[in-house]
Amino acid sequence: MSQTERVYLSSPHMSGHEQKYIQQAFEQNWIAPLGPNVNAFEDTLANYCGVKHAAVLSSGTAALHLALIMLDVKAGDEVLVSTFTFSATVNPIVYQSAKPVFIDSEPDTWNMDPQLLEQALKERVANNTLQKVKAIVVVHLYGMPAKMDQIMEVANRYGVPVIEDAAEALGSKYKGKPLGSFGKLSILSFNGNKIITTSGGGALLCNEEEYAIKARFLATQARDQAPHYQHSQIGYNYRMSNVLAGIGRGQMEVIDKRVEKRIENYNFYKSSFKSIEAIQFPDLPGTDYFSNRWLTTFLIDKDKTEVTYSQIQEALEKYNIESRPLWKPMHLQPIFNIYEAYMNGTSENLFASGICIPSGSNLADAQRTQVVEVIRQCF
Numbered sequence: 001m002s003q004t005e006r007v008y009l010s011s012p013h014m015s016g017h018e019q020k021y022i023q024q025a026f027e028q029n030w031i032a033p034l035g036p037n038v039n040a041f042e043d044t045l046a047n048y049c050g051v052k053h054a055a056v057l058s059s060g061t062a063a064l065h066l067a068l069i070m071l072d073v074k075a076g077d078e079v080l081v082s083t084f085t086f087s088a089t090v091n092p093i094v095y096q097s098a099k100p101v102f103i104d105s106e107p108d109t110w111n112m113d114p115q116l117l118e119q120a121l122k123e124r125v126a127n128n129t130l131q132k133v134k135a136i137v138v139v140h141l142y143g144m145p146a147k148m149d150q151i152m153e154v155a156n157r158y159g160v161p162v163i164e165d166a167a168e169a170l171g172s173k174y175k176g177k178p179l180g181s182f183g184k185l186s187i188l189s190f191n192g193n194k195i196i197t198t199s200g201g202g203a204l205l206c207n208e209e210e211y212a213i214k215a216r217f218l219a220t221q222a223r224d225q226a227p228h229y230q231h232s233q234i235g236y237n238y239r240m241s242n243v244l245a246g247i248g249r250g251q252m253e254v255i256d257k258r259v260e261k262r263i264e265n266y267n268f269y270k271s272s273f274k275s276i277e278a279i280q281f282p283d284l285p286g287t288d289y290f291s292n293r294w295l296t297t298f299l300i301d302k303d304k305t306e307v308t309y310s311q312i313q314e315a316l317e318k319y320n321i322e323s324r325p326l327w328k329p330m331h332l333q334p335i336f337n338i339y340e341a342y343m344n345g346t347s348e349n350l351f352a353s354g355i356c357i358p359s360g361s362n363l364a365d366a367q368r369t370q371v372v373e374v375i376r377q378c379f
Contacts, residue, residue, distance in 0.1 A: 007321040007371065010193040010295060013258065013362040018250030025243050033220070035242030037249055042203075044252045045188070049170075050181040051205045053212035056245055057219055060167040060189030060202035062238040064137070065092035066215045067163045067185040067204060073098050073134045080120055080160070082112045082139040083329040084347035089139055089165050090330050098134070102331040102341035108285040110350060111146035112138050114154055116342040121158045136162045140169035140179050141327070142356075143195075143262075143294035144282065148174045148182045163187070167202070170195050171259040171292040180205045195258050195294050195361070196251035198244040259292045261361035265368065266293040269357065272372045273298070276379050278305035296359045297326060299350065307378050309355040315378050316357075321371055326354035 021037055030036065038056055045054040057063050073079060075097035081090055083102035093100045101120060106113040117136065124130040136155050138146050155162045166172070166180040167189035173179065180186040190201035204215050217223075222235025240248075251258075266281070273279045280299045284291060300309055309325055316323045328351055331341040358371055 004320060004367075004370070007319075007358050007363075007367045008360060009322045009324060009356060009358055010360045011362060012192050012197045012199075013360060015250055015254040017253045018247045021246030021249045022243060025246050030242040033239045033241045035245070037242045037245035038240060041240075041245040041248045041252070044249065045203055046205065048178065048252065048255070049186075049188075049205055050178045051186070052207045053205070053209060055204045055212050055215045055219065056198075056240040056248065057202050057204060057215075057238045058240060059200060059238075060165075060187050060191065061088045061092060062219070062236065063187035063189075063202040063204040064089065064163065064165065065095055065236070066218055066238065067187060068092055068096050068098070068135060069218065070185055070206075070211050070214060071135045071161055071163070076132065077134045078124075078129075078132045079135045079137055080117060080133060081137040081330075082141070082165070083331045083341060083343075084110060084141060084327055084350065085139040085165065085330060086167075086327055087330065087333065087335075088167070089137060090336060093137075100330070100336065100339050101133075102329075102336075102339060102343075104329075104341070104343045105141075105346040105350065106147065106344075107346050109144045109146055109289070110141050110282065110346070111144065112151060113344060113346070114147055114150035116344060117151060118154045120342050121154065121160065125158070130158065133158075133160050136160050137165055138162060138183070139165040139167075140172060142297055143169045143172045143292040144284075145169070145172055145174040145179055145289050145291065147285075152182060161185075167191075168194065168294045169292060171255055173290040175288045176290075184208075185211060190248060190251075195262065195292055196248065196255055198240065198248040198251070201240050201244055201248065258361045261363075262293040262296075262359060263291075265359050265361075265363060266296045268368055269296050269298070269372065273375070276376070277301070278307065278379065294359065295356045297354055297356050299354045302353060305379065309353065312355055312375055312378050315374050316371065319370065319374055321358060321374065323358070324356050326350050326356065
């Protein structure tokens with residue numbers, strides 16, 4: 001094997017459909033934010049995700065920030081949040097001067113553990129501080145659905161609204177229902193490495209019209225209806241442009257094909273490594289779960305090999321192949337380790353033994369084969 005052009009973990013994959021919407025925007029001079037592509041993209045997303053409203057924004061982080069504002073998260077409040085995630089899930093909580101409370105994962109889906117969630121809520125009932133908990137942010141990691149029945153049951157019983165961080169999970173389903181349709185509010189990301197992309201961007205999903213109206217208002221600098229520039233509350237420059245929304249419209253025309261290809265990548269890798277006992281792939285916990293397999297990941301059983309994920313990463317990098325460890329849990333991050341955490345060891349074990357390998361929907365067969373060959377050499 002020789003070094004080739006860079007093989008990325010998950011690179012943007014254009015379909016060609018995007019050009020017609022971008023061209024329309026240029027022909028009609030809809031270059032500024034807002035416009036027909038924005039409206040149409042929002043309608044398409046809402047229909048696809050099984051919700052009534054969508055607001056397309058500059059990023060998934062912006063969407064989560066607005067979701068917290070919708071739920072009146074303020075200084076001193078608490079937000080219970082998955083620890084096994086990317087920092088963008090937690091940063092907006094701190095933007096609001098609230099306190100993240102980290103909840104560890106369960107081993108079946110790698111997502112928020114419903115039992116630990118209930119433990120945290122029970123303690124707040126006992127301490128008479130439940131009123132400080134304004135939201136629960138559940139992450140669907142790598143496209144795998146969390147145990148939403150159990151999580152929603154606990155959340156509803158304690159009266160705490162749920163925000164779904166479905167940034168990695170567009171196209172995934174739980175019990176046949178699209179992720180992003182369970183929470184009071186939900187967010188998506190269209191970053192360049194996601195299953196569809198608008199270059200940069202995100203969306204806020206909800207069923208309550210008042211949330212959608214307020215989100216769009218706040219995302220356009222909170223300008224009041226007045227004959228002059230007037231502002232009665234703080235706003236943000238969070239709206240997606242009409243040009244980028246055109247890219248999103250074209251991407252949504254092929255979303256099912258993109259999901260199909262990601263699943264094919266996962267199945268290819270799992271089949272290719274079935275003879276290596278030390279490599280363990282995360283299976284679906286049951287028929288209720290449908291994952292878009294945004295990134296293919298696997299764990300290395302330390303009892304069956306001395307090979308580490310860092311050795312695999314170094315070997316792949318020699319052939320210009322991108323990979324990365326699983327997320328470092330938020331409770332271990334220097335900026336967040338001061339906050340309370342409910343742990344069972346799952347996320348730390350996953351971080352210590354897992355790796356993500358190239359999974360893009362535009363990954364060529366020869367590239368996948370090379371990834372397999374390099375990893376096999378490690379064992």
